Amino acid sequence: MTQLSRDYTFDELILSTLAHQLHDGDRVFTGVASPVQMLATLLAQATHAPNLLYFTILGTINPKPHALPFSTGDPHLFDRCENAITFPEIFDLANNGRMDVAFLGGVQIDQFGSLNMSIIGKNPDHPNVRLPGGAGGPLMIRSFRRVVSWRSNHSHRSLVNQVPFVTSPGWIPAAKGRRHGGPDVIVTDLCVFQFDRDTHKISLKSIHPGVTLERVKAQTGFTFKIPAKVEITTPPSRREIEALSRLDPDNIRNTLISPLQ
């Protein structure tokens, strides 16, 4: 199990790491079933990014719910919002280059950052397992300036060499020469991967405190570039920890994020 100092908890580390991917002034979207990404966005807004503009799947802009809901479709996300638009209008804005960051997930994510949210199995007509569906991912992965992925349960089954079904296409070599996109960052419960802006190759950015490089390699289904000096993920600050307890007074973050066993 990941060893942590008593100053912060594992969920606080993950949430601050996700929040650190967002910049002040960013226009950020979180989608379906994304309470972790929602809390990370609210955290960024409450700390280093006060001018971040936050759009939820319900279309609300800058909601201030009294407590973090489990469901990102909870109508409390209309509470005290600054304004609202509708779901397709978020895509419309992104199509015109007016959105910055989307959080997109994948049941499976590969070395190119392609996301599979559709099926496990080779034949789309006879899937072994039907997954929830890619929501807005196939277009959002290229219409937003940056994409951040959060993947819990870091393993060679979730981080695979090549996804069997590409729901949302990442930096696949076949797409060179045409408009394409992909994640910038993948945060897992062991480490942070990043994609080079020019070569689009995946590399290790940092490993979480207490995690070894050997473990990351053993549990990842693709090879990745390892920098000469591997950074340790920056732990959350006192200010961030305090903000989290304000934003999530019921401490659902502890239920949503557990250290990988």
Add this chain to the structure above:
Amino acid sequence: MTDSSKFTSLSQLVRQNISNGSHVYIEGVLLNRSPMAAVHEIIRAKLRKLRVVSAPNGLAIDQLIGANAITELEFYFLGFMTQNGFAAMRRFREASKNESIRVKESMGYAICMALRAGAFGIPFIPLPDFRGSDLLSIRQDYQTMQSPYDKADTIITVPALRPDVLVLHAHIADTKGNVYLNEPWTNFTLTTAQACQKVLVTVEEVREAETLEPNQITIPHFLVDAIAPVPYGAVPTALNNRYEIDNTHITLYQEKAQTAQGFEEYLQEYIQACPDHVSFLEKIGLPPPWRKTEPLRSDGHK
């Protein structure tokens, strides 16, 4: 003027406007305002072979699939988060595996744009290029082509969606048939209504004509075909400013729906054995009342 011809019971709303094989659009987002009373009535009416296109409405769709009401499903996300983690839709997953339903996965924006095309009265609509997604290999109806205006620009076209019926749960109808959905911005619900041939609405309450302000009218009466007053009609999902998500019941459903036999027990006990939504509510109890959030500023201004 009151248009009493639009007002009917839940039973008649479903039975007179939806038939076997109907193409149905079901409104609702995750655990917000799924039209669950109407969904249960569709199941009680034993409607079959429905072609359903849905917003990310996991609970409603999973129950319709489990009850064998659906033959074809077009969707872009099914499932939701609860305190027990991510709830995958088991009846959907199983029906997909044994091929008892035809599954057409799409993308949220593609369905919204197809509804816009339906509302605009045009045969198809272009989307920005999303080549590279395998959705394009499973959706033969989505075409890749050059823009006729700029050869460097690739577009993906999707055919217009014009479902036979829209099923929606809302807050208020006035006696003339105007419908008010009390959420901050609802113009896409109007677009969806314009795309559908018939609009069926269950509402929490009915008010006198001309008590709604024009800017409160989500769907004007001339686009609404049938209205049934069904208090708590979205339970066990939530309705803004009215009631919370009924987590207890949703957890119960999720546990039951893990197996075919468990689902069958749920179906018999909570849907078939309840002649109407009132008896369903008597059985499970009223949902948690809406927890009002205090305004941020002391002057009461939000």
